[in-house]
Amino acid sequence: MGLVVQKYxxxxxxxxERIENVARRVIKEKESGNDVVVVLSAMAGETDRLINxxxxxxxxxxxxxxxxxxxxxxxxxxxxxxxxxxxxxxxARSFLGHQIKINTDRAFKKARIVKIDTRKIREELKKGAIIxxxxxxxxxxxxxxxxxxxxxxxxxxxxxxxxxxxDVCEIYTDVDGVYTTDPNIYDKARxxxxxxxxxxLEMARxxxxxxxxxSVELAKKFxxxxxxxxxxxxxxxxxxxxxDKDMEKEVVSGVTYDRDQAKITVVNVPDRPGIAAxxxxxxxxxxxxxxxIIQNASVDSLTDLTFTVSRKDVKQASILVQDAAKDIxxxxxxxxxxxxxxxxxxxxxxxxxxxxxxxxxxxxxxGINIEMISTSEIKISCVVKAKYTELAVMVLHDAxxxxxxxx
Amino acid sequence: MGLVVQKYxxxxxxxxERIENVARRVIKEKESGNDVVVVLSAMAGETDRLINxxxxxxxxxxxxxxxxxxxxxxxxxxxxxxxxxxxxxxxARSFLGHQIKINTDRAFKKARIVKIDTRKIREELKKGAIIxxxxxxxxxxxxxxxxxxxxxxxxxxxxxxxxxxxDVCEIYTDVDGVYTTDPNIYDKARxxxxxxxxxxLEMARxxxxxxxxxSVELAKKFxxxxxxxxxxxxxxxxxxxxxDKDMEKEVVSGVTYDRDQAKITVVNVPDRPGIAAxxxxxxxxxxxxxxxIIQNASVDSLTDLTFTVSRKDVKQASILVQDAAKDIxxxxxxxxxxxxxxxxxxxxxxxxxxxxxxxxxxxxxxGINIEMISTSEIKISCVVKAKYTELAVMVLHDAxxxxxxxx
Numbered sequence: 001m002g003l004v005v006q007k008y009x010x011x012x013x014x015x016x017e018r019i020e021n022v023a024r025r026v027i028k029e030k031e032s033g034n035d036v037v038v039v040l041s042a043m044a045g046e047t048d049r050l051i052n053x054x055x056x057x058x059x060x061x062x063x064x065x066x067x068x069x070x071x072x073x074x075x076x077x078x079x080x081x082x083x084x085x086x087x088x089x090x091x092a093r094s095f096l097g098h099q100i101k102i103n104t105d106r107a108f109k110k111a112r113i114v115k116i117d118t119r120k121i122r123e124e125l126k127k128g129a130i131i132x133x134x135x136x137x138x139x140x141x142x143x144x145x146x147x148x149x150x151x152x153x154x155x156x157x158x159x160x161x162x163x164x165x166x167d168v169c170e171i172y173t174d175v176d177g178v179y180t181t182d183p184n185i186y187d188k189a190r191x192x193x194x195x196x197x198x199x200x201l202e203m204a205r206x207x208x209x210x211x212x213x214x215s216v217e218l219a220k221k222f223x224x225x226x227x228x229x230x231x232x233x234x235x236x237x238x239x240x241x242x243x244d245k246d247m248e249k250e251v252v253s254g255v256t257y258d259r260d261q262a263k264i265t266v267v268n269v270p271d272r273p274g275i276a277a278x279x280x281x282x283x284x285x286x287x288x289x290x291x292x293i294i295q296n297a298s299v300d301s302l303t304d305l306t307f308t309v310s311r312k313d314v315k316q317a318s319i320l321v322q323d324a325a326k327d328i329x330x331x332x333x334x335x336x337x338x339x340x341x342x343x344x345x346x347x348x349x350x351x352x353x354x355x356x357x358x359x360x361x362x363x364x365x366x367g368i369n370i371e372m373i374s375t376s377e378i379k380i381s382c383v384v385k386a387k388y389t390e391l392a393v394m395v396l397h398d399a400x401x402x403x404x405x406x407x
Numbered sequence: 408m409g410l411v412v413q414k415y416x417x418x419x420x421x422x423x424e425r426i427e428n429v430a431r432r433v434i435k436e437k438e439s440g441n442d443v444v445v446v447l448s449a450m451a452g453e454t455d456r457l458i459n460x461x462x463x464x465x466x467x468x469x470x471x472x473x474x475x476x477x478x479x480x481x482x483x484x485x486x487x488x489x490x491x492x493x494x495x496x497x498x499a500r501s502f503l504g505h506q507i508k509i510n511t512d513r514a515f516k517k518a519r520i521v522k523i524d525t526r527k528i529r530e531e532l533k534k535g536a537i538i539x540x541x542x543x544x545x546x547x548x549x550x551x552x553x554x555x556x557x558x559x560x561x562x563x564x565x566x567x568x569x570x571x572x573x574d575v576c577e578i579y580t581d582v583d584g585v586y587t588t589d590p591n592i593y594d595k596a597r598x599x600x601x602x603x604x605x606x607x608l609e610m611a612r613x614x615x616x617x618x619x620x621x622s623v624e625l626a627k628k629f630x631x632x633x634x635x636x637x638x639x640x641x642x643x644x645x646x647x648x649x650x651d652k653d654m655e656k657e658v659v660s661g662v663t664y665d666r667d668q669a670k671i672t673v674v675n676v677p678d679r680p681g682i683a684a685x686x687x688x689x690x691x692x693x694x695x696x697x698x699x700i701i702q703n704a705s706v707d708s709l710t711d712l713t714f715t716v717s718r719k720d721v722k723q724a725s726i727l728v729q730d731a732a733k734d735i736x737x738x739x740x741x742x743x744x745x746x747x748x749x750x751x752x753x754x755x756x757x758x759x760x761x762x763x764x765x766x767x768x769x770x771x772x773x774g775i776n777i778e779m780i781s782t783s784e785i786k787i788s789c790v791v792k793a794k795y796t797e798l799a800v801m802v803l804h805d806a807x808x809x810x811x812x813x814x
């Protein structure tokens with residue numbers, strides 16, 4: 001007998017009918033002989049409704065009150081599922097963050113889990129109960145309700161699986177696994193049976209939306225095997241796990257894209273110490289995340305500095321950067337908010353040469369100009385004009401023969 | 408500087424605009440120099456929406472899950488009000504039942520408050536904060552969320568006022584006080600400036616909906632002065648307080664009616680010990696509340712036994728009673744679900760004779776037949792045909808000259 005943590009996202013619990021569908025899946029797992037801990041998100045749309053209420057109440061709502069407000073969404077779904085499970089004849093019990101407890105730090109709206117007390121869950125599991133835990137929420141030391149930010153319920157599930165030493169953490173969503181690329185963009189996309197934590201992490205960071213990077217980091221840290229599955233089908237899904245020899249055969253496992261990119265170039269920056277700090281400190285102070293940063297080689301002690309930010313931040317970022325540019329005596333600032341980041345990811349890259357060259361050649365053949373490049377051990381990202389997104393994804397998918405299973 | 412507990416009901420926090428209206432009232436109180444603790448209900452209609460969800464999830468929802476579900480309604484309003492108060496420049500902090508804590512027994516759906524820990528509230532009051540507490544909810548010893556049942560937020564407010572030794576507990580609702588009778592039935596109804604706990608209790612039990620009997624009992628026990636006021640006007644309201652000499656001048660302070668009544672008569676009951684127990688035990692076991700009970704004098708060792716129940720219970724009650732009647736050899740059971748209870752209430756009755764006679768004469772003059780009578784020290788209730796409700800209220804209001812202020 002094993003212990004399975006199952007997490008169902010907002011679309012899987014969007015209404016009572018879908019929650020009943022979840023109940024049947026949970027019961028099937030329980031009947032197969034496993035203990036089950038279920039983690040739920042709020043009904044699709046509910047968190048947005050609550051955020052909207054908060055923003056009507058105050059333009060910049062108090063974060064402590066904000067978290068206590070939006071955490072009600074998960075409170076509704078977990079109690080409804082527990083009621084259904086009981087009606088269907090099973091012992092079931094819902095737990096909120098403060099009841100378990102799931103202890104977090106005090107960073108409202110983006111809290112990090114510090115410790116999970118698993119005693120109550122273990123006691124109830126011993127009595128044969130199915131446990132239903134509210135995702136996305138915890139409490140700080142003073143019993144203030146906190147929420148974990150985007151992808152919070154995935155993080156709750158993986159953290160619970162780690163704390164309970166579960167055999168597997170299953171993430172149920174509206175897609176049936178991790179694909180070599182977005183099937184909406186290229187119909188040759190193939191579902192991967194397995195992917196390593198590092199690849200999944202890079203994919204998530206590079207724009208794949210199936211799992212939040214935080215939950216993948218946590219899974220990697222505690223070596224929790226994570227299954228990504230669809231709650232609407234019985235397909236096998238994708239296992240996110242430690243690297244193994246099979247994986248290394250795949251030079252590239254996926255192509256991702258991220259259209260939420262805007263490029264900012266500061267032209268003719270004097271090349272002296274402290275300049276980068278002067279440019280990026282104001283952005284950090286305004287919580288604007290900078291993704292790629294590139295600095296050209298210096299000519300006559302002048303250089304160009306280019307970086308990317310999220311499109312929603314570009315307006316505020318350009319004001320801050322223009323201000324800084326004036327200070328440091330740069331010539332001017334050029335904004336381009338119609339770019340996209342295309343990435344190829346694969347653990348096999350480490351031991352195969354020529355992957356980058358193949359990527360650049362493939363894009364060049366199609367006349368796609370590469371505006372920025374950044375690389376990690378298992379990822380190569382190129383910024384290109386946004387209009388080339390689909391084309392770039394398809395030609396790279398073909399070039400690396402991702403539609404074919406290697407073995 | 409005093410301490411005021413203010414409670415706002417569902418219609419007073421029905422939407423963001425009304426919550427903002429509440430914020431302004433709270434601030435006015437704070438600016439006048441008092442510490443303020445606010446207790447809120449859920450938005451009007453929200454608790455019903457949640458109950459409906461629960462009933463779709465399970466015909467007979469698990470009570471522990473049910474309470475955790477419906478308690479979210481108050482969680483939404485208190486966080487929204489706290490956000491608004493902060494936006495308007497005031498220190499404010501919301502507290503849920505488990506955060507304070509408000510300890511209750513384990514009777515889900517109708518829990519009773521056992522103890523309120525006031526430390527956190529006092530700490531925050533010292534820092535100048537306005538405290539916003541979720542009404543209707545508490546936690547049992549194991550940190551399970553409980554709710555207090557109908558009128559629960561009134562009870563929360565009075566209990567907090569008692570625990571904090573507040574100077575006054577103000578109950579804001581959609582009417583501006585306690586009236587001599589329902590103004591919707593008789594336009595001569597007069598708002599009372601003051602009423603005693605006992606009168607208010609009898610009025611609430613006899614059908615007046617302005618305060619729940621439980622909250623009045625609690626107010627009486629801890630001598631909490633309660634002000635019933637409208638959140639939509641600045642009218643004075645009604646003070647519910649200890650009996651004083653002024654009150655005794657009013658022989659009758661109010662006329663109430665309760666149309667939620669059904670009369671059950673068991674005919675020719677053998678008059679021997681144990682019969683009443685056999686009749687009423689099954690009703691108690693099914694949580695059916697019996698209001699008035701009358702047993703005629705025995706003739707030939709046979710008697711008629713008549714009692715009233717809530718109309719919603721009459722169907723189930725008649726089945727249980729018919730069953731019992733057969734057992735004990737009664738002739739038959741007669742049901743009448745078109746009756747109403749008309750009551751007159753007043754502490755002055757104790758020292759004035761002829762009040763009952765005046766009531767009976769007044770009704771007789773209008774040809775209204777009295778089917779049942781019950782009395783307490785400060786109340787006389789008559790059951791009459793439901794169609795006479797309005798007429799009975801009006802003629803009694805006139806007979807006791809309730810439109811006139813006595814002094």
